[in-house]
Amino acid sequence: MGRALGVATVVVMSVIERNVCYGLDIVNRTGLLPGTVYTTLRRLERRGWIDGRWEDPATAEAERRPRRRYYGLTREGGVALRTARSRFEELGIELPADLDLAVAGDGE
């Protein structure tokens, strides 16, 4: 494992851990800037910690929209996330616990 993970990365991973998400989904749930989210996703996918999958074409066809790309956490990603969390705990850094609440107002 390379460098220690930053807060934004851990937040993005936490969201993905709870729900399989697409890009703007994560932006809405975390309040991070889209640029940050996209580059974080690319980096995590190269490391093999998250796994990007294209939505089933039939679903997209039915809704007459382009196929979305969903991201889920891999087993290695889960391990890395737990390590990072416990490190934050040691350092006394609190992660936003109400990430899901951010969704509440989203109307989804």
Next chain:
Amino acid sequence: MTPGWPTDPATRWSRRLIGVVAGLVPGALRAERRAEWEAELWHLRATPSNRGELVRFLSGVVWDAVSEWKEGWRMESMLQDVRYALRTLRRSPGFAAAAIVTLALSIGASTTLFSIVEEAVLTEPPYPEPDRLVVVDQLFQPAGEEMRPSLWSYPRYVAFTDEATAFAELGGYAARTMTLTELGAPEIVSVEAVTPSLLPMLGASARLGRLFGPEEEDAGGPVMNAVVSSGFWERRMGRTPNAVGTIVILDRLRFQVVGVVEEGYEGLGGTAEVWIPFSSLRQVEDPTITEDPWNQYFHVLGRLMPDATIEGAAEEARVFGGRIMERWPPPPGAENMKSSLGVVRFADARGNAGSKTSMVALFTAVLLVLLIATANLAGLLLARGAARRTEAAVRVSLGAGRVRLLRQLLTESLTLAFLGGLLGLGLADFGIGAVGRWLSESLGTAGGRGLEFLDPEALTIDWRVFGFALALTAGVGLLAGLLPAWQTSATDPGEGLRGGRTTIGSRRSFLGLGSRGAMIVAQVAIAIVLLAGASLMMRTTLNLERVDLGFERERMLTAMYSLSPADEAAGIDPAVFHSEVVERVRELPGVIAASAGEVPMGGPTWRTLVLGSEGRPELTPAHHVWTRIQPVSDGHLTLLGADLLEGRDIERTDDESSERVVVLGRSAVEELFPNGRPLGQRVQLAWPGFEEQGATVVGVVEDMRLDQPGAAPERLAFVSMRQGAQPETGLLIRTAGAPEAILPSVEAELGKVGPELALTSAMSMETRAAAATIRPRVLTLLLGFFAAVALFLVAVGLYGTIAYVVAQRRPELGLRASLGAGRVSLLVLVLRQGLGVTLVGIVAGVGGSLWATRFLAGLVFGTGTTDPAGLLAVSAGLFLVALIAAYVPARSGTRVDPAIALRAE
């Protein structure tokens, strides 16, 4: 599949932007990213959102695209650079081939030598905890001479084992060859006599049976047990599981095999097949061999205690060694010796100082050639760089960054180096086997302690050698590429595109040649150092070949054999036996003459004390003189072709019943009879059969060089075999035809005389003499080869430089020509530049070689390490080569038509 896209301008505009920025993403990912962004955009447009959100999203997309572009650049452009480099190299195959072959040769040679140096000098001995393994040397210093290494006796060894505290283990070994007679033809096998402690100390273990133990400790009688190697077990015993208990016959004595050593252990000399305990030597050699404190015959190894230092051990050994003379009073004649013990790290005891110096000299030579090759490659790249200034300028003006350009050029030199390195590794793979065997033969023999110097089997391209080659390749590529790359990339696009060149009045350092001049100076200097070394070694080889050995080596077959104590016990008298062999061989067709005596250059030698001489009445046992002595058959000196100065050769009538006689060499006479007239006078010899009565001097011969041709002649004495023979002897046979052709009939005659015996080391005297000088000859050959390559590279480098300079100065030369300068004056102008740097290089090289050739001291013969005539010749030769290399391009370059040259400006 067509999604229903909203048609508002913001969405259309956003989709167009996504299409544009997707172009930044590397090809493989482009479509995927674009689809993802579009899906996201669709989601954004389909849900209520404000303009700010759209802007944030779009800038996120741009950011994402840019970082994908950066990532792709990192991954891809390296490959792209390599592809580009390969393409450029294909366009100039001549340049590429020259560079790659040069690099392959020098990287191949360096890697080959590195693998050998690694094995011989750097690799730890293959024993457990090699850094605690030491050799304990017995040292003696006869009065008026230097302290020199000697051998241990068993009682002293036992005392030392009891008293020494710095050593966890100690063990003794003595290398022997014995005749194996059973199961087929007699064969000579390599045997090591050892103390029971030795094999376990070196990590050997038994695959069958056991190694030596308490049973084989000396208990006052011979223990005739043996341990054999896996190779012997396979070769001679057919891998029988019942090997333990088998009897093998060595030197006609029965040994019982008690164990087979695990595969891979081949003894300290690397060739042993059988191990026997010291106590068996009581029967093999001498019943008192383990009791007589002055019967010295073995070396001692030790393993230091974990907490002991080598200095502490050495001090303890020195104290013990200093008291040897008082504890064990020496035999008469040796009372005035000083004694000591020395401790040497095992790794340092392998080979001798000379072998290691040769290795280092060769390795240095090859690295110097590599340096020249690097400088040459740099020169070539520099010239190409200059030729490609326009290309560079175009690329810079199109927006290529200076770093980008630098990287491209470095990639090019690294690609060249890599191709050269690959080829060089192949060459090394081929060369390691050949050169390794050659060097181990020529350098390994002179160790003195019977320790293996270099195991040719162990020479392979292992990870260390591979790493070395890789580092070398990378280093060469970077070094050769950096300078020209920097210079080329420091391009002002304007100047490059205008086609501007350094023309008239440009001022550059180093006689106007810039960094290329500096490189030529370095190359010339290095070549001079190499040539000086090669010329020294060549002179040494010539001197060695011209040395008058004092005997004629042409058409002479030499061989040895040895009677065993068992033969003597069976009543065979060596004197009678040897005489009969000689008589029979003399009768063979094709034999002109035959005799028994010491075989020069490789045979066993004996030395004895001369305890008194009528020529020096003051000579008492306390002021003895050491002399090399050999028992010979009649006619031996005549057969050798020795120069008989006075008196006569040993004759048939000099037998047991007649007066003891001796023939002395000139140096011995000068020592023993300072006033001359030795004939008829008597000397007292401590030689078996001569102790009771003195020997009468009946002849004087010119000195002979019986060992290395380069060694100083020794004092020599020849006595009649019939008056004091040894069980071991050499056979010398002068033949009418090719010496080796007679060997089978000689072996047949030997078989007829008596017990089964094998001839050892049968070869012509010419072969023997060649083997004795192989070290300087190999050094000469290799140094000469490297020097020749260096000289060639210098010539190529100089040629290239002058051709380049002439091309560059063409407008200036044209201008001068149009102003009336003659061709000769133009030629001189150009040559002066090239030869100027050559001269500077020669001066630097001569200085360097005065320092560097000192390391060849001890390897040269008949010349000092500073050889003014040789240096002068080398310098003149190099200057001549430089003149030709510079003249050819200068001549064609100065043949300019002023009009054409100036038009180009």
